[in-house]
Amino acid sequence: MKILEKQVLSDDRGTRVIRMKVFSKDIPLKARAGQFIVAMVKEEGERIPLTIVDKGAQDITIIFQEAGLTTKLLGRLNVGDSLYALAGPLGHPTEIKNYGKVILVAGGVGIAEIYPVTQGMRDAGNHVVTIVGARTKELLILELELKSASDEFYVTTDDGSYARKGFTTDVLGELLKKDKYDLVYAVGPIPMMQRVAQVAKGFNVKAVVSLNALMVDATGMCGCCRVSVAGQTKFSCVDGPEFDASEVNWEELIKRNKIYQEQERHICKLHIQ
Secondary structure (H helix, E strand, C coil): CEEEEEEEEEEECCEEEEEEEEECCCHHHHCCCCCEEEEECCCCCCCEEEECCEECCCEEEEEEECCCHHHHHHHHCCCCCECCEEEEEECCCCCCCCCCEEEEEEECCHHHHHHHHHHHHHHCCCEEEEEEEECCHHHCCCHHHHHHCCCEEEEEECCCCCCEECCHHHHHHHHHHHCCCCEEEEECCHHHHHHHHHHHHHCCCCEEEECCCCCCCCCCCCCCCEEEECCEEEEHHHHCCEEEHHHECHHHHHHHHCCCHHHHHHHHHHHCC
């Protein structure tokens, strides 16, 4: 679990997005697009889920934003350091097949999560349209990689510091209004995915979302990542992380993901100087 490579992809006023390549003999053998790992930085720390962005013969690549305590501690590690624990691949892989015309939507660090899906959809013969958005130009990542893996590529920034000012869902609505598409796939901030679900439903297009619910053990035992889908309780870790966007109870998911915000801020102040 030694860190082989480390690169700071973006740094916007102290908010860093970091790419790491980590040694792993077994995880790359079975890892597929859409799956994730759970990592522990140190023995007394928490477990956090991170998408497998890429893989080599004996390594996996993860990309994360320093947001809470554990991601900030992870960001302090350097090449040669080792993680305490690493488990995966977890979750169901993305259903990759030839749908026809596919729109992939990603926001924030979700841009990293959509990269392997974009490659897979393109390799399966789909016409792939990718829309990515970030708060600022400095926080935009993997632009060249995603552009080369897509047939059409669009960028938005919230503040207009780069490309088009606005939101990914603005572009999504315009594309669906102009042409017929067979699938919309989204990953990113929960409010963005909720809006994607609404826009896709308005045009009668199936939308799939990869949920970033809170997780603890990521094996279906703790119930922390539960989400209501089509009126039934599902666990994002073992039933997902991908679900039909029209069936997700978004209001409940938003409330659950905010439950520990105050505690997280307090812990960060105590441990990160």
